[in-house]
Amino acid sequence: MDSVTQTIVNYIEQTDVSNREDLLSVARIAFLDYLASLAPAEEEQAVQDLAHFIEADQNIIVHQDRSTNQNKTANQDTYTNHNKTAHVDGYESNSTVRRADKAMYYGFASHYLDFDDAQANLAGHFSTVLYSALLAVLEPNDTWHDFFRAYIIGAELEGIIGSLINPAHRTQGWHSTGTVGVIGAAAAIGALRGLHGESLAQLLSLAATQSAGMFFQSGTDGKPLHAGLAARNGVWAYELLQHTSLQTSTKPFDSERGWFKTIGNITVTSNDIASRWLAPGQLIDPGLWMKVHPYCSAAICGAEAAETVAHRIYTSSSYVSKHYNVSPDAEEQGKRRLCATLVSSLWEDIDRVTVHFPPGADAALRYTSPTTGREGQFSIEYIVYQVLAYGAVQDELFKIDSIDQSVRDYMSRIERVYDLPKVSQSERITKITVTLKNGDTFTETVNNPKGSPKNPLAMEDIRIKLGLTLETKQINRVIEAFTNTDEVELFLRTLRGEGVLHV
Numbered sequence: 481m482d483s484v485t486q487t488i489v490n491y492i493e494q495t496d497v498s499n500r501e502d503l504l505s506v507a508r509i510a511f512l513d514y515l516a517s518l519a520p521a522e523e524e525q526a527v528q529d530l531a532h533f534i535e536a537d538q539n540i541i542v543h544q545d546r547s548t549n550q551n552k553t554a555n556q557d558t559y560t561n562h563n564k565t566a567h568v569d570g571y572e573s574n575s576t577v578r579r580a581d582k583a584m585y586y587g588f589a590s591h592y593l594d595f596d597d598a599q600a601n602l603a604g605h606f607s608t609v610l611y612s613a614l615l616a617v618l619e620p621n622d623t624w625h626d627f628f629r630a631y632i633i634g635a636e637l638e639g640i641i642g643s644l645i646n647p648a649h650r651t652q653g654w655h656s657t658g659t660v661g662v663i664g665a666a667a668a669i670g671a672l673r674g675l676h677g678e679s680l681a682q683l684l685s686l687a688a689t690q691s692a693g694m695f696f697q698s699g700t701d702g703k704p705l706h707a708g709l710a711a712r713n714g715v716w717a718y719e720l721l722q723h724t725s726l727q728t729s730t731k732p733f734d735s736e737r738g739w740f741k742t743i744g745n746i747t748v749t750s751n752d753i754a755s756r757w758l759a760p761g762q763l764i765d766p767g768l769w770m771k772v773h774p775y776c777s778a779a780i781c782g783a784e785a786a787e788t789v790a791h792r793i794y795t796s797s798s799y800v801s802k803h804y805n806v807s808p809d810a811e812e813q814g815k816r817r818l819c820a821t822l823v824s825s826l827w828e829d830i831d832r833v834t835v836h837f838p839p840g841a842d843a844a845l846r847y848t849s850p851t852t853g854r855e856g857q858f859s860i861e862y863i864v865y866q867v868l869a870y871g872a873v874q875d876e877l878f879k880i881d882s883i884d885q886s887v888r889d890y891m892s893r894i895e896r897v898y899d900l901p902k903v904s905q906s907e908r909i910t911k912i913t914v915t916l917k918n919g920d921t922f923t924e925t926v927n928n929p930k931g932s933p934k935n936p937l938a939m940e941d942i943r944i945k946l947g948l949t950l951e952t953k954q955i956n957r958v959i960e961a962f963t964n965t966d967e968v969e970l971f972l973r974t975l976r977g978e979g980v981l982h983v
Contacts, residue, residue, distance in 0.1 A: 481681050484733035484740075487750040488637065489680050491757050492671050495636075497629050506763040507628040507635075509942065512962065513597055513770050514607040516945035518590040519980045523949075526701050527589045530708075531982070534581045579616045580716040583665075586612035588708030591657070592701075593774040593878075594857050595945070599635075600766045600906040602642035602660060603650045603844075605707060607768075609661035610634040610668050612711035617669050617718065620969045626672055627968050632763065634668030639762025644752060645744040646905060650695070650843060658693020658706030659743065665714025678730050679721065685732035686717035688739045698776075698846055699855035766906030767933025772941065773873045775857040777931075778844040781910035782835055782860050784929035786867040789914050789922045793826065794871070798920060802829075826868055829916050833868070833894040835860050836911035836925075838902050848896070849888055853880040861891040864912065908932070954978045 481489070497503055521527050577585075590596055591608040598605050610631050618627070641660050642649075649656060666687035670680045690713040693706035720726055732739050733748065740748040769777045835842075847859040856862035857878050865887060866873050903909055909927035916922075928934045930941075939959075946955045961974035975981045 481678065482731040482734040482738065483750045484735070484738070484748055484753060485681050485684065485731060487753045488667070488684065488733065489677065491753070492633055492637075492667055492680060493676055495629070495633055495671075495758065497632055498625075500632075500758070500761070503632050503758075503761050503763050504628055506768065507631050508962075509937065509939070510597055510607045510763075510768060510770075511611060511628075511631070512939075512942045512959075513937065513945065514590055514611045515958075515975070515980055516942055516948070517593065517595040517597075517608070518586065519946065519949035520595070521589045521592040522982060524589075524592055527585075527592055530585060530588055534577060534585060538577055538581070579719060580712045583613050583616035583715040584708040584712035586615055586708075587711035588704050591704035591707035594704075594776060595771055595774040597768045597770045598777040599639055599642070599762065599768055600908070601639045601646065601762060602656050603646050603905075604638075604642070604655065604657035604660065606635045606638060606664070607631075608704075608707040609657060609665050609710045609714075610638075612707070613665035613714045614668055614672060615972075616711070616715045617673060618968055618972070620967070622672065622968050623966055624968060630668040630672035632761070633671040634664040636758060636762050637667045638664035639766075640753060640756045643756065643905070644740070644748055645746065647840065647843075649744055651840070653695050654743070655693035655695045655697065655703065655706050657703075658710050659691045661693075661707065661710035662687045662690050662713045663739075665711055666717055669714055669718045673718070681730040681732070682721055682728045683717055685728045685730060686721065687714050688732040689728075690717070691739065691743065695844075695846075698844070698858045699850070699852070765933075767936075769908075769933065770931045770937045770941075772931055772937070772945070774875055774878055775863055775873070776844050778842060778908070779860050779863045780929045780931060781908050781926040782912060783863050783867060783873055785910055785912040785924040785926040786864045786914075787872060788924040788926070789912050790826065790868055790871055792922050792924075793829075793914065793916070796920070796922075798918065827865075827890050829918070830868065830893060831915045831917045833864060833915075834913040835864060835894060835896050836900050836913065837896060837898050838900045838909060839898045841898075841900075841903070841908065841910075842896060849891060851883055851888075853878040853883065856883065859891075860896070860910075861894045862887075864894055865891050868914070950978060950980070 587608055590612060591605060596605055596608045614627060614630055638660050641663065642656055646656070649659070663684060666683045670683050675683060693710070697703045697706065721728075735741065735747050735749075740746050769780065771777060771780065773783070842860060845858055845860045847855045848861055850856040850859040850862050862883070863873060866877060869890070900909060900911060907927065909925065911923065911925040913921060913923040931937050943955055943959070946958065950958065958974060958978055958980070961971050965971045972981060
């Protein structure tokens with residue numbers, strides 16, 4: 481075992497989070513946010529297609545009928561003719577899906593809407609991979625403490641690796657949710673299942689050699705598939721090593737030919753790992769970015785800045801007096817009522833919009849003139865267009881097959897510039913400047929928007945996300961079960977009963 485691998489193995493084995501309530505509290509919120517990202521995605525056709533592909537491959541059926549949606553498709557009747565029927569999670573069934581495929585489904589679904597959390601050092605997504613892999617390998621008596629400890633360990637390793645290889649890894653075109661995520665999944669699985677020494681080193685090794693995921697897939701179903709494949713491959717590596725006599729290298733992070741050298745052409749030492757491990761922890765610093773809308777987290781600052789600017793324009797004296805026969809000093813309450821009716825006409829008064837970034841801070845927002853809603857999730861132009869057209873981001877617009885030319889004409893008035901000072905990898909800042917045709921200029925800068933580590937989502941925000949799929953009574957039952965059970969499996973039974981987990 482090389483020294484870096486030995487150091488990582490030692491930390492996975494020895495990490496105790498019993499007295500780290502700061503980390504555990506983030507892990508709990510992250511899990512509920514993960515579920516809130518997973519549940520609405522199960523309505524999507526691509527997600528259902530993957531479930532049907534898995535069921536057909538294994539001669540089983542996914543049952544997706546529930547009170548809150550209509551998921552029947554023409555193909556489902558075909559699958560009911562199989563001799564074995566089952567939910568993909570094996571609940572109330574006589575056949576179960578392979579754990580690796582369960583992890584792939586969870587990873588794909590939870591990242592499909594790009595509604596899940598992200599982290600700056602990783603420049604990717606923690607929870608979609610880690611929780612998907614951990615759910616797939618759970619045993620009935622696993623406790624919340626062990627479950628969250630495993631997640632924290634996987635997140636810590638991913639974040640440290642990200643801090644060592646980025647931004648070069650990202651700018652070269654890799655998607656770290658896939659490339660680093662599979663290693664984090666292996667670490668988390670190893671921690672949960674109590675692997676030690678060379679067994680743990682081999683698991684990390686087999687995961688590392690499956691490292692893959694390229695950023696050209698953003699704006700397509702290939703991007704969430706990276707999360708699914710990372711979770712699946714971590715689980716598959718674990719099961720392969722547990723149930724066969726296969727042996728792998730125990731030197732995945734060797735300084736001469738190991739993962740860091742191959743992927744990033746960098747040399748990493750044991751001290752690079754030791755000096756960063758839980759100091760204070762990747763979930764704390766730089767922390768997680770959680771979302772209230774399904775688009776790339778690199779756009780969160782710009783979207784909030786645009787909302788603030790839009791509100792100022794809607795309620796400005798010059799704008800109100802131009803569009804309505806009212807006094808410029810109308811009461812604020814009256815102005816707010818006007819906002820709802822003024823929204824659609826705002827673009828007619830805009831001359832140009834400037835989005836200010838630090839150099840390279842918009843790398844993940846790769847589409848300047850998106851043609852589909854899916855591409856629009858990775859376009860600051862499309863997101864700012866929505867805010868200035870409707871007053872807020874419209875989630876349903878990310879699902880449209882084709883963006884109208886008139887909308888693309890509006891987006892052509894939006895320009896990116898890189899005149900903000902360079903910030904650290906863990907920071908984000910965006911400035912929006914809107915210039916109206918009458919010469920009035922409105923501007924706003926945001927660096928700690930809602931959902932950022934310094935302005936995190938609260939339980940009520942998670943309830944709102946869960947509310948996209950569940951009714952209030954269902955949400956209450958889920959939260960109550962989450963806070964009043966010791967074993968993870970007891971909570972999962974509640975989720976299945978409430979229609980959150982189907983595979």
